[in-house]
Amino acid sequence: xxxxxxxxxxGVMVLAQLFVPGNMIYQQEAVLTEGTAYKFKTRPxxxxxxxxxxxxxxxxxxxxxxxxxxSISYGDTIYVYIENDENGFAVATKASKTPLDTEQDFIVTTxxxxxxxxVHFNLPFNVFYMEESKAYEAEVYVREANRDADLENCYxxxxxxxxxxxxxxxxxxxxxxxxxxxxxxxx
Amino acid sequence: xxxxxxxxxxxxLTANVINQEVKENIMxxxxxxxxxxxxxxxAIFGVLGSLLVGLGIILILAHNWDDFPRSVKTIWxxxxxxxxxxxxxxxxxxxxxxxxxxxxxxxxFFGIGASISLVSQVYNIKGEMSSFLLTWIVLAIPxxxxxxxxxxTLLHLLFATIYACNLGYFNSDIPWDYVLLILAVLPVYxxxxxxxxxxxxxxxxxxxxxxxxxxSLGNFISGNDSLGFVLYILLFSIFYNIGKLxxxxxxxxxxxxYLILGSVGTIITLLITSFSWVWDEFHFSNYTTQxxxxxxxxxxxxxxxIANMFRASTLKEFNLFQFAGLIFTxxxxxxxxxxxxxPLLINLLIxxxxxxxxxxxxxxxKYSILNYGLVIITALITCRFFDxxxxxxxxxxxxxxxxxxxxGANYFMYRKQSQLQSQLKLKEDE
Numbered sequence: 001x002x003x004x005x006x007x008x009x010x011g012v013m014v015l016a017q018l019f020v021p022g023n024m025i026y027q028q029e030a031v032l033t034e035g036t037a038y039k040f041k042t043r044p045x046x047x048x049x050x051x052x053x054x055x056x057x058x059x060x061x062x063x064x065x066x067x068x069x070x071s072i073s074y075g076d077t078i079y080v081y082i083e084n085d086e087n088g089f090a091v092a093t094k095a096s097k098t099p100l101d102t103e104q105d106f107i108v109t110t111x112x113x114x115x116x117x118x119v120h121f122n123l124p125f126n127v128f129y130m131e132e133s134k135a136y137e138a139e140v141y142v143r144e145a146n147r148d149a150d151l152e153n154c155y156x157x158x159x160x161x162x163x164x165x166x167x168x169x170x171x172x173x174x175x176x177x178x179x180x181x182x183x184x185x186x187x
Numbered sequence: 188x189x190x191x192x193x194x195x196x197x198x199x200l201t202a203n204v205i206n207q208e209v210k211e212n213i214m215x216x217x218x219x220x221x222x223x224x225x226x227x228x229x230a231i232f233g234v235l236g237s238l239l240v241g242l243g244i245i246l247i248l249a250h251n252w253d254d255f256p257r258s259v260k261t262i263w264x265x266x267x268x269x270x271x272x273x274x275x276x277x278x279x280x281x282x283x284x285x286x287x288x289x290x291x292x293x294x295x296f297f298g299i300g301a302s303i304s305l306v307s308q309v310y311n312i313k314g315e316m317s318s319f320l321l322t323w324i325v326l327a328i329p330x331x332x333x334x335x336x337x338x339x340t341l342l343h344l345l346f347a348t349i350y351a352c353n354l355g356y357f358n359s360d361i362p363w364d365y366v367l368l369i370l371a372v373l374p375v376y377x378x379x380x381x382x383x384x385x386x387x388x389x390x391x392x393x394x395x396x397x398x399x400x401x402x403s404l405g406n407f408i409s410g411n412d413s414l415g416f417v418l419y420i421l422l423f424s425i426f427y428n429i430g431k432l433x434x435x436x437x438x439x440x441x442x443x444x445y446l447i448l449g450s451v452g453t454i455i456t457l458l459i460t461s462f463s464w465v466w467d468e469f470h471f472s473n474y475t476t477q478x479x480x481x482x483x484x485x486x487x488x489x490x491x492x493i494a495n496m497f498r499a500s501t502l503k504e505f506n507l508f509q510f511a512g513l514i515f516t517x518x519x520x521x522x523x524x525x526x527x528x529x530p531l532l533i534n535l536l537i538x539x540x541x542x543x544x545x546x547x548x549x550x551x552x553k554y555s556i557l558n559y560g561l562v563i564i565t566a567l568i569t570c571r572f573f574d575x576x577x578x579x580x581x582x583x584x585x586x587x588x589x590x591x592x593x594x595g596a597n598y599f600m601y602r603k604q605s606q607l608q609s610q611l612k613l614k615e616d617e
Contacts, residue, residue: 006333010279013329014272017299020322021268021306025261028310052308053249127313131253167311178253 028166035161036105037168038082038090040123042156044142044170044177046135054135055127056177058156058170063112064120065092072097072119076111080121082160089155095119105160125158125167134181141184142172192217233290234338241267241297248305257309264305271295279333292336296327317354320346321364328371337388341395343372348399355406361477362406369399380434394444397426401448409477413469416460417519421485423452424512428492431509433499440555453511454563457537458570460515463530471522482516489513507543511536537567545596552607557600561593 044056065080072078078095081104085091099106113120130138145151150173157169170177196210205213244267252260274291277283300323307314324346330339351365376396379389404422408415429435430446440447459465489512496509507514514536522529541563548557568585571577 006279009329009333010276013326013333014276017268017272017295017302017326018265020326021264021302024303024306024310024312025264028312049249052304053251055311124313125311128311129251129308131251132249134253 027164031159031161031164031166032168035159035164035166038084038105038158038160039088039155039171040090040158042154042170043146044128044139044154046139048135053129054132055129056135056138056170058123058126058128058167060123060126060156062090062092063122064118065095066117067095067119072111072114074111074113077108078111078119078121079106079108081106090158095121106163107160107165108163125156125165128156128167128170128177130178134178137181137184138170138172138177141181142177145173230286230289233286234293237290237293237297238338241294241301245297245301245304248301248308251308260305260309264302264309267298268295268302269298271298275330275334285335288334289336289338292330292334292339293342295330296339296342299323299326317350317360317362320350320353324350324368331372331375340372340375341391343368344395344399348402351403351406355403361409362403365403365406369396384434390442390444393442394448397429397445397448401426401452407477407481409475413471414474414478414482416456417482417516418485420453420456420515421482421489421512423449423456424489424509425449425485425492427453427511428489428496428509431496431506432492450508450559453508454537454540454566457511457515457533457540458566461530461533461537461567461570462574463527466522466527466529469522486513486516506547507536507540511540534567534571537563541567549596549600549603552600552604554597554600557596558593561589561596564592565589 040058041061042058044058046054046056048054072095076097078097079099080092081094081096081100081102082090082092083104093104094100095111107123109121109124111119111121142151142154146154152173154172155170156167157171159166159168172180175183193214196205196213199205200207200210248263252263255263271291271294275295278287278291303319303323306312307319324343327339327343330336331343347365347368350368351362354360354362354365376392379386379392383389401422404418405415408418426445427449430443430449435443435446493509515533518525518529518532525532541560544560544563545557546560548554548560568582568589571585572582
């Protein structure tokens with residue numbers, strides 16, 4: 001191969017390889033800096049990803065919305081519109097198969113079920129990566145706190161901008177779950 | 188320490204088979220050959236080292252270091268990638284030896300994966316495993332061509348297969364991108380067929396390419412599982428006919444993955460469908476357009492391969508194995524009109540294949556093919572052992588007959604070979 005072509009192809013390859021993770025970072029940062037923060041009540045469960053390590057899977061309380069929409073069925077991509085309730089936690093107000101003409105923030109997800117009066121779904125930002133030693137403990141401590149009625153709150157702090165949502169942290173009793181695990185270890 | 192060749196040469200010299208001059212010439216030839224060869228061992232250890240270091244980096248990053256702030260972790264995400272790129276750039280511009288190129292390319296391959304997975308981890312991007320794998324594989328494709336990296340070609344095939352299985356078997360989507368991924372490395376494979384047909388590296392590809400396609404085919408069956416048997420047997424027919432191309436004429440059996448996979452796969456599929464209850468479970472409806480399209484494409488490829496061999500006059504003797512896929516497809520299509528005769532026809536087909544293998548083995552004096560034919564017939568009889576409506580006496584007699592067949596056929600071959608050898612010896616004496 002001609003040396004100039006080799007250098008050109010090499011250059012394009014290097015740029016493409018840098019662009020993919022770079023673009024991922026740019027998009028996530030844009031949501032974190034410019035998006036609106038919402039709190040989603042949740043419970044953690046701990047699984048493992050072979051390449052990305054340990055994470056907690058978040059089982060959100062918000063998993064359906066009352067809707068009188070027969071056209072939504074299993075597997076459909078849906079727009080779930082949200083707002084804050086009087087306690088500052090996110091609640092779903094409506095769901096639609098197409099974007100609605102409104103300023104309200106929304107989450108793009110997939111319908112898991114649809115009944116006459118409600119549409120069920122799983123929130124897409126349900127994975128939170130943690131240091132490998134903390135993931136399992138996080139699940140155990142939160143479960144125990146809940147059993148002992150010590151759990152004041154447990155929620156995912158999510159930033160939303162347009163159709164993008166970024167899970168920034170998981171908060172347990174007003175501190176990050178990472179610090180909560182450390183605190184519980186000391187106790 | 189003396190090499191094996193040197194020892195052998197000493198032995199030949201002592202036995203007066205060669206003289207000192209011939210010994211020296213042979214030694215010089217091997218010494219020269221050794222110098223001209225790229226340092227294979229260095230390449231293998233280099234690739235292995237890169238592979239382990241790369242995987243190690245991914246695992247260390249998977250620890251999810253809480254002590255570092257997000258910005259530091261983000262920078263870390265690029266470190267293995269940039270080191271890999273610099274390494275690749277250096278070996279490419281300085282045109283270092285293939286061993287260097289293989290090592291650098293393998294390291295960068297894992298650098299790409301490490302970088303994407305760490306960013307996903309830092310920002311809690313859930314992402315599907317299949318899309319992660321696809322991005323990784325696509326970003327690494329240029330390495331195969333730029334670095335002429337064999338190791339990355341193998342990794343590409345492996346990861347493309349994992350991608351297809353992840354998308355198809357676990358998510359029930361059709362991995363069409365897999366076809367493009369395979370096509371992306373096909374020029375490398377075809378190039379090797381021309382430039383280094385005898386190399387072990389090429390022989391490995393003769394196994395890995397069909398194996399990858401074989402594992403991934405199941406992901407393309409959508410509407411009707413019964414059709415899977417047709418698709419698989421057609422694929423095995425394609426493999427078998429590829430293995431029969433003139434290119435593989437002088438290849439050893441070990442070096443012809445297509446022929447072995449095609450032949451063994453055909454027999455296994457036929458044995459499964461030789462049970463009548465399998466045909467009772469078949470559904471001959473609910474086919475999708477995609478099912479029809481894939482079946483037709485496979486049939487066209489089989490017919491094309493056979494027609495090409497016929498045109499090139501390489502189809503000298505009739506070999507039923509080459510047509511088994513088409514015959515099975517014919518039986519499958521006309522099942523409704525065959526009123527329950529399909530399993531019987533499949534049994535007859537297997538017997539015919541077994542006999543043909545025995546005949547070919549006997550003609551070519553090859554114990555392996557002869558015994559393969561006997562194994563086919565034994566396997567068929569063993570399968571019929573499970574069909575309870577055949578009397579024990581008949582089954583017992585069948586086994587005795589086939590056992591006697593094993594002895595008889597091998598003894599016949601032994602006698603034939605002994606005769607040939609004695610004839611040869613007589614000629615030499617004359």
